[in-house]
Amino acid sequence: MDDKKRHLKNDILLVCILLAAAAAALLLPRLFRRSGADLVADVTVDGAEYARLPLSENAELEIDTDGGGTNVLVVENGEAYMKSANCANQVCVGTGRISAEGELIVCLPHKVVVTIETEG
Amino acid sequence: MKQKDNVSPARRIAVPGMLACIALILSYVEALIPFNFGIPGVKLGLANLAVVVALYLLPVGEALLVDAVKILVTGLLFGTGASLLYSLCGGLLSFAAMALSRRSKRFGCAGVSVLGGVFHNVGQLAAAAFVMGTAKIAYYGPVLLAAGVGAGLLIGLVAGRLIPLLRKASAGRR
Numbered sequence: 001m002d003d004k005k006r007h008l009k010n011d012i013l014l015v016c017i018l019l020a021a022a023a024a025a026l027l028l029p030r031l032f033r034r035s036g037a038d039l040v041a042d043v044t045v046d047g048a049e050y051a052r053l054p055l056s057e058n059a060e061l062e063i064d065t066d067g068g069g070t071n072v073l074v075v076e077n078g079e080a081y082m083k084s085a086n087c088a089n090q091v092c093v094g095t096g097r098i099s100a101e102g103e104l105i106v107c108l109p110h111k112v113v114v115t116i117e118t119e120g
Numbered sequence: 121m122k123q124k125d126n127v128s129p130a131r132r133i134a135v136p137g138m139l140a141c142i143a144l145i146l147s148y149v150e151a152l153i154p155f156n157f158g159i160p161g162v163k164l165g166l167a168n169l170a171v172v173v174a175l176y177l178l179p180v181g182e183a184l185l186v187d188a189v190k191i192l193v194t195g196l197l198f199g200t201g202a203s204l205l206y207s208l209c210g211g212l213l214s215f216a217a218m219a220l221s222r223r224s225k226r227f228g229c230a231g232v233s234v235l236g237g238v239f240h241n242v243g244q245l246a247a248a249a250f251v252m253g254t255a256k257i258a259y260y261g262p263v264l265l266a267a268g269v270g271a272g273l274l275i276g277l278v279a280g281r282l283i284p285l286l287r288k289a290s291a292g293r294r
Contacts (some may be wrong), residue, residue: 007228011276014231018238018269025262047253088200104259108248109202115256 213243237272
């Protein structure tokens with residue numbers, strides 16, 4: 001019985017610590033985030049640089065990857081989003097619009113990563 | 121051959137096999153009705169209920185077998201080639217975390233399952249970082265950490281209810 005109480009206490013403590021760590025890791029970078037006009041959408045395919053699009057200019061980029069994967073990235077009004085992708089899961093399309101430093105869109109099947117970075 | 125715990129050979133085959141089947145059925149249920157948390161890529165991992173139960177009812181080696189069958193067969197049934205790598209990394213790291221935390225005797229079933237959920241996501245994120253060739257996806261770390269706690273807690277609470285019932289039901293039967 002005593003064991004059970006100790007387990008319950010440890011379990012609750014564990015959940016609280018992990019959630020606090022998650023919240024801290026989520027919120028701390030936001031405090032130090034710079035927002036400005038010099039943001040770019042950095043596109044990498046399989047770890048290699050593919051393109052850098054300034055968020056200040058509207059654009060549409062077709063990203064072709066090995067094996068016939070195609071993603072269409074759109075930059076519009078300071079935001080970037082994946083308009084379409086010919087993959088099965090559509091996670092990247094479902095990610096929505098990103099516009100703040102550090103945010104990213106990932107397409108695992110095509111190994112495409114789009115991150116928002118500051119220029120320079 | 122000497123039998124550990126005086127368990128009959130038939131039982132030693134039947135129980136892990138049954139738990140592995142339950143894991144597959146739960147995977148199928150989740151494939152039919154995805155429990156989405158509103159975050160792309162995050163899921164409940166209902167099949168891990170069978171793995172947590174196995175960890176408590178069976179010797180660790182047999183529980184690992186249940187987990188391995190779950191990973192490989194669900195990978196073949198519902199996965200795409202690449203998804204097996206993520207399941208393997210996530211599943212095995214999760215199992216290691218759960219087996220160790222159970223052995224430490226410091227946590228209850230919920231805590232063990234929470235650690236399993238968290239390390240499942242850590243393993244998958246590490247696999248993804250390796251495949252994509254970039255550490256940038258660590259951005260998803262905090263969200264996945266919280267999701268792992270949530271999913272692990274749900275699974276752990278259900279398993280915590282189930283395990284004593286299953287122990288009672290099988291008591292005295294060798």
